[in-house]
Amino acid sequence: MNLLNKIVPPDQWIVPVTLLCGLMAGLGFYVLRVSNAVSYLSDDPKACINCHVMTPEYITWDHSSHQRVTVCNDCHVPHNNVVNKYYFKAMDGLYHASIYTLRLEPQAITMREPSQHVVQNNCIRCHIDQVTDAKMASWVDNHEENRTSRACWECHRETPHGRVKSLAAIGQFIEPLSVRQQQKEFVPDWIKKQLKSSK
Amino acid sequence: NSIISRKTESKFAYQPMVEIADNEPRNQVWGENFPRQYQSFLETKDTTFQSYQGGSKHVDMLEKDPRLVVLWAGYGFSKEYNAPKGHSYAIDDIRNILRTGGPTGSGTGPMPSTCWTCKSPDVPRLMNEIGIDEFYSGKWADKGSEVVNAIGCADCHNPETMSLRITRPALIEAFEAMGKDINASSHQEMRSLVCAQCHVEYYFNKNLPGKEGVPYLVFPWRDGTSVEAMEAYYDEINFSDWTHAVSKAPMLKAQHPGYEIYSTGIHAKRGVSCADCHMPYTSEGGQKYTDHHIQSPLNNVTNSCQVCHRQDKEDLVADVYTRQKKVGENMEKLEKILVRLHLEAGKAWELGASDEDMESILQDIRHAQWRWDYSVASHGASFHSPVEVSRVVSSAMDVAGQGRIKLARLLASLGYYEELPYPDITTKDKAQQLMGIDRVALEKEKEEFKENIIPQWLEEAKKREEGMGVKKAVSMK
Amino acid sequence: NSIISRKTESKFAYQPMVEIADNEPRNQVWGENFPRQYQSFLETKDTTFQSYQGGSKHVDMLEKDPRLVVLWAGYGFSKEYNAPKGHSYAIDDIRNILRTGGPTGSGTGPMPSTCWTCKSPDVPRLMNEIGIDEFYSGKWADKGSEVVNAIGCADCHNPETMSLRITRPALIEAFEAMGKDINASSHQEMRSLVCAQCHVEYYFNKNLPGKEGVPYLVFPWRDGTSVEAMEAYYDEINFSDWTHAVSKAPMLKAQHPGYEIYSTGIHAKRGVSCADCHMPYTSEGGQKYTDHHIQSPLNNVTNSCQVCHRQDKEDLVADVYTRQKKVGENMEKLEKILVRLHLEAGKAWELGASDEDMESILQDIRHAQWRWDYSVASHGASFHSPVEVSRVVSSAMDVAGQGRIKLARLLASLGYYEELPYPDITTKDKAQQLMGIDRVALEKEKEEFKENIIPQWLEEAKKREEGMGVKKAVSMK
Ligand SMILES: [Ca+2]
Numbered sequence A: 001m002n003l004l005n006k007i008v009p010p011d012q013w014i015v016p017v018t019l020l021c022g023l024m025a026g027l028g029f030y031v032l033r034v035s036n037a038v039s040y041l042s043d044d045p046k047a048c049i050n051c052h053v054m055t056p057e058y059i060t061w062d063h064s065s066h067q068r069v070t071v072c073n074d075c076h077v078p079h080n081n082v083v084n085k086y087y088f089k090a091m092d093g094l095y096h097a098s099i100y101t102l103r104l105e106p107q108a109i110t111m112r113e114p115s116q117h118v119v120q121n122n123c124i125r126c127h128i129d130q131v132t133d134a135k136m137a138s139w140v141d142n143h144e145e146n147r148t149s150r151a152c153w154e155c156h157r158e159t160p161h162g163r164v165k166s167l168a169a170i171g172q173f174i175e176p177l178s179v180r181q182q183q184k185e186f187v188p189d190w191i192k193k194q195l196k197s198s199k
Numbered sequence B, C: 001n002s003i004i005s006r007k008t009e010s011k012f013a014y015q016p017m018v019e020i021a022d023n024e025p026r027n028q029v030w031g032e033n034f035p036r037q038y039q040s041f042l043e044t045k046d047t048t049f050q051s052y053q054g055g056s057k058h059v060d061m062l063e064k065d066p067r068l069v070v071l072w073a074g075y076g077f078s079k080e081y082n083a084p085k086g087h088s089y090a091i092d093d094i095r096n097i098l099r100t101g102g103p104t105g106s107g108t109g110p111m112p113s114t115c116w117t118c119k120s121p122d123v124p125r126l127m128n129e130i131g132i133d134e135f136y137s138g139k140w141a142d143k144g145s146e147v148v149n150a151i152g153c154a155d156c157h158n159p160e161t162m163s164l165r166i167t168r169p170a171l172i173e174a175f176e177a178m179g180k181d182i183n184a185s186s187h188q189e190m191r192s193l194v195c196a197q198c199h200v201e202y203y204f205n206k207n208l209p210g211k212e213g214v215p216y217l218v219f220p221w222r223d224g225t226s227v228e229a230m231e232a233y234y235d236e237i238n239f240s241d242w243t244h245a246v247s248k249a250p251m252l253k254a255q256h257p258g259y260e261i262y263s264t265g266i267h268a269k270r271g272v273s274c275a276d277c278h279m280p281y282t283s284e285g286g287q288k289y290t291d292h293h294i295q296s297p298l299n300n301v302t303n304s305c306q307v308c309h310r311q312d313k314e315d316l317v318a319d320v321y322t323r324q325k326k327v328g329e330n331m332e333k334l335e336k337i338l339v340r341l342h343l344e345a346g347k348a349w350e351l352g353a354s355d356e357d358m359e360s361i362l363q364d365i366r367h368a369q370w371r372w373d374y375s376v377a378s379h380g381a382s383f384h385s386p387v388e389v390s391r392v393v394s395s396a397m398d399v400a401g402q403g404r405i406k407l408a409r410l411l412a413s414l415g416y417y418e419e420l421p422y423p424d425i426t427t428k429d430k431a432q433q434l435m436g437i438d439r440v441a442l443e444k445e446k447e448e449f450k451e452n453i454i455p456q457w458l459e460e461a462k463k464r465e466e467g468m469g470v471k472k473a474v475s476m477k
């Protein structure tokens, strides 16, 4: 009882504390809302393009044959068990968010090694029957290892993101100049006139 | 919250500060509207980066490779020749180089006005004002006060729309000569063609019908841009840049056929443009923009190569160096053969060879050295298209070899059976002395020019530009 | 038996049809267990595909390029040399080629037993049975009844585990000589190393300590696999394959340094293996297996190139052809120079040149031709590593040029000032006549051999193989 009394705040705190909590919760929700943080927990690929730096990957995936059958998370988070999935997502999300806010993202983003393992395992998860032959596995030493230890995208270089993967790969987010449109004519009139007249 | 601010940044709208006139030569005026591009453009002043074969440092090529002095004996390049630096240096460098001599006023000096063509956005301005033919006429010194801004925005951009454009008539004419229309180019092609205004082989044609005597700038592409096509073109019109001081061969100088060689490489074939590697996109504050710090991509592997290649930076740099070394190794051998060719030809003249004896030998020298020069002059070639460059180097070796055998026979028939000793040209000084180049005199002349003429030019230019003013843009809000 | 025990571990109770013994040479026996791989392996019998420079058709190289007859004068290759066909032809071709002559029984014929080494899975079997030194000893004809199965499964696979393995001592010894352990290779490297058992430069060393007189198969890689490293190695041990019939130069023959040159190319550097292009995965019934129809990838661009490159088939084929043409162009020039070199050296001997006069010239001929041969002999090189091959060709031109100039001076000093006329070698017949090769006699000899000896070999082999039997796998049900 004594202990409990000590923890329960004095009555006069009730109003300010409630207000403060409300404020904090509100602020929290606001931050979650503008950053669409809740969506990170979902599997919706749109969640990833909350950060425009993910757009090239989104667009390339969207145009790939995998678009019909996968979302980002099918490849980019572990699917061996649920705990692992959310743990990896959280770590990854935290990492990406901090890099993004600190503006440390490189022009050409590449997967880190842990991500590579995750993706490789996911390719294998879906395609194991196509890349390995169960019959071979029984006779050929290391058949499974031989068939699955090399990064799939060493050969399938375009799957699913294509090869040119940078912020520059797509025509978005270049400085939004109102004047920025490529013309059909590349030769200024004054040159055209002069060249014509000198002929 | 910076996630919020980064989102709003992305939505930022363009607000012009000033109105940019057509052919505005002053880069800082454009910079008012496009600060990011301008800031990165200013970085071309940086001369710290150096790679195995390239970079922005000042490198005295004649010192690095004194054989060049012999190969170019009798021609301006044997006086001074340096590795290219950033675009910001275009004006300083053409003023300082011994090749342009020490003009003492209008109408003096060794070089024609045409030399300015690829150095400044004042060029389209002037061509527009005085006419193209008039621009190409007269001496280099005549336009010293008119051409003062280093290569910049107006060379590549239409100020109204900022789209890329071609401001040099020579490129437009070269396309016409090939039966092509440059206006039919795609946007991606334009990302290389703006460079092809300058990074190309050229010559001065003084015999154009109706323009006789004007050293008109022409790209010799009529029959194609391969080394053989251009060689045949020059042979057909009987053109030579100079007569070699020792061998008396009618020589051709290949100047930086960067675009021509790049076009034969795998990157060009896969649609990769000059700008993809030399002006990669970069981002700042959530804005993506084109990096106008044009330089060796090896100083920026992350943004240039790694966009397409997943290898480590070290691996990619090693790939470039490997190609440069493999090609360079034979380039060096070829240069030694060319040095010998000139000296052996000189010896043959000395021993009384006739013009008839020498004719086909001099053609071999001309062709072999042209092919060598075509392969090296653009600096980036051994990476841009290593297989083509190797092909050209081998073909040059073949021609050079034929010349040397003819010479060996001729010399023997003139009573000379030994091998002519290879000269001591271990330094630029030794080589220049051997070729009779009085650098002290050239340097003195240049100093006087810098002291007396350049300040005049600068003052006149300052007055002229002050008269041009800057017009604030009308607010659109 | 471990196949059976592994089978029980497996989830699926698959039944192997037969038990495959270690070093089982009969491909059809392996085929019982691995029908897909065997069926595709059988397709190497197909000789219909032909590309610009490769393919599986029978191509008489001496007819296609009669210069080769002069370059190899005095050596077996000037009798007959063909483009490679599929692995199925390895045995037929070595029997039919004029180079192996017309043995009339054991101990006869021009070639040593070592020639069999890269032709058959009977080789590891025999080496195991009689010992490696013994295998290499004696004449080629001695083992005609033992070596009868064309290149196949046992050359590359361990029958128990089906994993890749190295069955040729020469490769293991070459790794040792370089201070490397081949067992430390990765699986991915093995996908090229199985090919490196045969597609490599080799020579027969008759002076190995303790094995004097045995033409022991050695890969000259001790000091490296570059053209220069191997050249220096041969010079150091004073080795030559033959003395040239005309020039008397101590020649080297480069045989198919496919692996060596591939290793210098960009594909190798990026981890692409021989099998990736020549044995791409293919699928049947939704399952991938390795295509054992080893051939030109240009006959299967979809599975080989296009998995990695998204360009059209036509574009990719054009890329290959472009490289082959660019390199080939100078190869042809180089061959002409080499032809001249041999003939000019012959002329110098004729005019009374001394050994001393000729010494350094003969070295130049040796080195120049070695470098040329290194560049062409592996057939795929100008695509596998175009920049390296170009480098080697240029360097060969340089050396050849030096030799020719020395010869021009020497000939002049012997009173001969003109250019020796280029011979009429427009056809193989003309070239062989010029080099004194009596093909009619060679063909007659060969016919008799085919009529009398081969049937004996086949019969003996048949009996022997019948004795080997096939063991049905024990059923586990
Ligand atoms: Ca020129």
Ligand SMILES: [Ca+2]
Binding pocket: C201, C202, C203, C252, C253, C254, C255
């Ligand atoms: Ca050999």
